[in-house]
Amino acid sequence: MSSHLRSSRLAAVLTVVLLLSSGCFGGSGTIRLTLATFGEFGYRELVRTFERDHPGITVVTRVTDFDSHHKALATALGTGRGAPDVVAIEEQYLPRMRQSADKFVDLRTYGADKLSDRWVDWKWSAGLAGEKVIGLGTDMGGLAMCYRRDLFAAAGLPTERDAVSRQWRTWRDYADVAERFAATAGEDVHFTDSAANVFQSMVSQLDRNYFAADGSYIAAKNAPLKDAFTIAGELGANGFTAGVQPFTQEWSAAIRSGSVATVACPSWMLALIRNAAGPEGEGKWDIAAVPGGSGNRGGSYLAIPAQTEHARAAYQLAEWLTAPEQQRRTFLTTGILPSCPAVYRDPKIQSRRDRYFSNAPVGKIYAAAADALRPTFRGVDDARVRPRFDAALGRIEEGALSVPEAFAEAVQRGRDALGGG
């Protein structure tokens, strides 16, 4: 083989490699954006509409699980490469990301500061880092309580959702209902899924959880937090919980086999229950108000890592996806709760019912929860401390610790996680 032939072949190969690596097979001038989310955001359909309206931009969606998603983001920000162009950040990770605001595009550059009216106040301000705008709100996690009508009927409890809501105005009431339920229920049927799930719902109704506004760790002396832990822990100690956590195989198995009677369900939990319980669960579940008024648990923001090469196009996408009209569409198609007041006051949203959940008026239930909402303060290290409290509640369910022991341990382990000893 002549060296001339060889070098021209090499050139051809190199050209192909270059073309592939620069990703410009979609024609010249095409911008390729990656959009990374976790779980279900309902963006698959929307993205197609966006691409149609924006020729020259293609969007690749990347969906992973909650935990891997945020770990991958942190790593990509640290190494300065590999981050998506638009990325979803869940509220418990947001405070930490705000600290590294320089790793994100300041969205004011593209006019985001004029969008503040779209969202409820707290949702908008959570996306700010000082003056900078780094995140645009997507959904919220308004709280309700899902329950099994058939299991309630078998236990002689009321089954109509208004009556159910009335019997547990507070979490103490909820614990009382648990006791009445357990008196007649079979050994394999539990009142609720896990103490941790109940606890996190209660925590989301508090003004302060593990941290004071100045960032100091107040878990040991925060009385409402201890009360919440005690009520949730006693449910576990009494065997009223199945000891299974959402997003696990065992949880799905327990929901499917009908051995869990209630689940504290932020709006995004509906999809989890529907998937776990399957078609045969249709009409067995219903939705009542959550004890203790309303609360918010979960909800995300879209941000643009500063390492993107297409900040303007990325902003177009993020701004469009979080606009009220799109939030309305995702609610109607997937039930994901909007964070724009204009949307959840929309009559069409208000009259929305969910057939799977015994035709419960989900629009009204969750919109009411959203209106009455006071968000809990989330410290920078929320995501570090929370798992330690969940684990301690798990220790109660395993029978390894009493409730006071578990609380002391959770406070201590939370402190360990903060300071490294």
Added chain:
Amino acid sequence: MFVVFGLLPLLYTAWVSLHDWDLIDGPRAFTGVDNYAQLLSDWRFYNALGNTVSIFLLSTVVQLLAALGLAALLNRPLRASSWWRAGVLLPNVVSVVAVALVFGQLFGDTSGTVNAVLELIGLDPVDWHSDRWSAHLAVSVMVIWRWTGYNALLYLAAMQSIPQERYDAAALDGASRWQAFWLITVPGIRPTILFTVVISTIGGLQLFTEPQLFDPLGTSGTGGTDRQFQTLVMYLYERGFTEYDAGYAAAVAWAVVAISGIVVLVNFGLVRRMVARS
């Protein structure tokens, strides 16, 4: 090649471990050996070390002995012998994530198959995840299942290079099959045994995927509600990627390297002496 893919990352990790280094924001301050000093008084580190050693001993000893027996069986004339040989390797080519999922179902606390069987024969179900020993056992079973066949094939390859005359001579001298195995086969494959001991020691001390996925909470878990089965590398992962403390995680990484080195040397000497004596 070794410099780029082996040495540089090692040195870089060492450099990171000498800093207060945030995963996202990068280095904040040079702190010298502070991370290592902290490590020495960190109960979470010792807990992970204890778990790692316990799971390592449980799984490696059983695994290598079983592999030896399996190889001896496969070394005898068998019908469809290549089918059997390929068969024992099968667990090793299945993705570890799939293995962890299946074993997670088997060892489920409330809806697991093993517990269902235990109840069927009148025994009490076991809380596989909450009790330290049962959790170590379950993780070890996973490791043993994956690696026994692989080691057996290595042994088998070595056994087949032992000349048949030695066995014939032993048979003439009236040696039983059992004696022939310990006096001819085992010494004959000594280099391979040493090799597998070294490799499975390194693998055992760096155990991560099986126990991490054994936690019902997956990658967000810390090896059980009380770190009952958190291994060293899982702890490294927690510090580095959950708590964003890259400097400390790098120090843990170097501790794992050091411990692996020591244990490999000890094992190497131990096994060499044992096998030589017989």
